[in-house]
Amino acid sequence: MLEVNNLSIVSRKPxxxxxxxxxxxGYLYGLVxxxxxxxxxxxRTITGLLPFKKGEIKIKGKAVSQSKKEMFYFELSEWLDKNLSGKDYLNFVKKAWKSPKELAEVIxxxxxxxYIHLPIKKYSLGMKQRLIIAMYVVSDAKYLFMDEITSGLDEVSRRKLFEQxxxxxxxxxxxxxxxxxYKEDxxxxxxxxxxxxSTVMEVHSNGIL
Incomplete structure (x- = not known):
């Protein structure tokens, strides 16, 4: 489990x-x-990329700094090196996370x-987004954090995403x-x-906000 206790985050504002x-x-959570x-x-804070003002974040009772390979987070397509290929990224993730996932099945x-062997500079937005989703799958990490993961996807790809x-x-x-x-998304x-x-995180069950 991921435990967040009395967490306070302040950036330019609270x-x-x-x-x-x-x-x-065993659950899919949405953040709107x-x-x-x-x-x-x-x-960024939950995954240990940014410090926080107060509180604690733990995975299975350990600080997130000790649980990096339990998590996977890739923020946006601008992080991708345009001169590398999608296959380069999938190979890296599989090796770094010691994943048993078969690349061919994900591809x-x-x-x-x-296009998986082409440099990413030749990818459309949708192609980049499918690659990022594939990286999440290949990592086989237990805790996945997906920021605007549906951006750039057509309806078919969006349906496949939620099925997966x-x-x-x-x-x-x-x-x-x-x-x-958008909560409707x-x-x-x-x-x-x-x-x-307004600096208040509210959690609601059964998909009702």
Whole structure:
């Protein structure tokens, strides 16, 4: 489980004030927030990329700094090196996370075979987004944090994404948090949804905000 206890995050302004929650394996959580509310800062803090003002964050009772390979977070396509290929990234993730996932199966599921060996500078936004999703799958990490993961996806790819996320939480027993600006985009797919407004994180079950 991922435990957040009395977490306070302050950036240019307060983001979260004394938020506590237990995120359990086997569930898909949604995070809804408007632009500038702090959802990306929340993800960066939860994954240990940013310090926080107060509180503690633990995975299975250990600090996140000791649990890096339990987690996977890739913020946005701008992080991708345009001169590397998608296959380069998938190979790296598989090796770094010591994953048993078969690359060929993931590549085929996301229809990337025609371009997976091309440099990323030749990818469209949708192609980049499918690659990032594939990286999450290949990592086989138990705790996945996906910031605006549906951005750039067509309807077919979006449907495949949520089918795969459902399998990952229910069959592979992972914990996944996805974010969106729009609750309509994710609310029906999530077991729990969180809203981040006015520095108060609220959690609601059964997809009801």
């Amino acid at each position: 983001i979260i004030n004394e938020f506590s929650y237990q995120f359990d394996l 927030a408007i632009n500038g509310a702090g959802k990306t800062t929340f993800f 085929d599921y996301w229809d990337m075979r025609e 996320l459902s399998k990952m939480v229910k069959e592979e027993h992972k914990m996944i948090i996805i974010s969106s600006h 994710i609310i029906s797919e999530c077991d729990y949804c969180m809203s981040l407004e």
